[in-house]
Amino acid sequence: MGQHDTQQVCLNGHQITDNYHRSPEFRRKFCSKCGAETIYKCPNCNHEILGDYHVENVVSIGFPTPIPTHCENCGSSFPWTAAKAKLASKLAESIKIDYFHHVEQICSRFHLVAKQIKARHDDRETLHINDEYDVQDLLHSLLHIYFDDIRPEEWTPSYAGGCSRVDFLLKDERIIIEVKKTRQKLKAKDIGEELIIDSQRYRVHPDCEKLLCFVYDPEGWISNPRGLENDLNKKEDDFEIKVLIVPKWH
Structure with missing residues (x-):
C-alpha cells in the first residue's frame, strides 16, 4: 500500500x-x-x-x-x-445588500413621487400630502419596492416612564423609520427636540440597529436642513441614526 x-x-x-x-x-x-x-x-x-x-x-x-x-x-x-x-x-x-441605503433612496426621492402623483390623467382623484399620515401612507407603499415584512406602528419598550409606537419597523433588516412632516408649529427646533427623544427611545428597541428619521418639509419651514442633519446624525458600533430632510431648499 x-x-x-x-x-x-x-x-x-x-x-x-x-x-x-x-x-x-x-x-x-x-x-x-x-x-x-x-x-x-x-x-x-x-x-x-x-x-x-x-x-x-x-x-x-x-x-x-x-x-x-x-x-x-x-x-x-x-x-x-x-x-x-x-x-x-x-x-x-x-457584497451584502445595503438595505439602509434603499430606505434612504426611497425617502430622498419621496418629494418627486408626491409631485408626480398629483399629475393624474383627466385630473382624477389622487393622494394629497397634507399631514404625517399621508406621508406614512405613501412611504409605506414605496417601501414595498424593496421590503416584504413592513410593520407599521410597532410598540417600543418603555423609556423615561413612557412608551410609543414607531412608524415603521423593518424587522429582518433591523431598521426603524420615524416619519415627521413639518408645519408652522413644528419647525427645526421642535423637530430636533423630538428626534433626540425618539433616538433614545428607539435605541433600546430589540430589533433596531439603524434609525432613519425622515422629515418631509415641502413648504421649506426648516431654513438650514443640512445643519440640522449634521447635528443629529450619529454612528456608533451598535447603533446608527440618520436624519434625512426632503426636499432641501437651501
Whole structure:
C-alpha cells in the first residue's frame, strides 16, 4: 500500500508542494505568490502536514492535495485558517445588500413621487400630502419596492416612564423609520427636540440597529436642513441614526 508525503504551505494558505520529501527541489522558504513564510509542520505539535498519497509504481493524475484547516494530530487550527475566514467575512460584507441605503433612496426621492402623483390623467382623484399620515401612507407603499415584512406602528419598550409606537419597523433588516412632516408649529427646533427623544427611545428597541428619521418639509419651514442633519446624525458600533430632510431648499 502507499503512504502520505508531507505538504508545505505558506502562512497565508498557498500550497507550495504536497511532495515535500519526494520532490525537495520544489521546497521554498517563502511563498512566490504573497511572500509569506512557509511551514510543513504544525506550529503547535510539530506534526508534519499531510501531503500527497503515493503508491509505488503508480502514477496518479488528479487534483492537488487539499490544504487542511486544522492539524490532524492535535486539532489546532493552522495560521491560514483564521486569515481565510477573515477574508471570507470581508468578501461577504462587501457584497451584502445595503438595505439602509434603499430606505434612504426611497425617502430622498419621496418629494418627486408626491409631485408626480398629483399629475393624474383627466385630473382624477389622487393622494394629497397634507399631514404625517399621508406621508406614512405613501412611504409605506414605496417601501414595498424593496421590503416584504413592513410593520407599521410597532410598540417600543418603555423609556423615561413612557412608551410609543414607531412608524415603521423593518424587522429582518433591523431598521426603524420615524416619519415627521413639518408645519408652522413644528419647525427645526421642535423637530430636533423630538428626534433626540425618539433616538433614545428607539435605541433600546430589540430589533433596531439603524434609525432613519425622515422629515418631509415641502413648504421649506426648516431654513438650514443640512445643519440640522449634521447635528443629529450619529454612528456608533451598535447603533446608527440618520436624519434625512426632503426636499432641501437651501
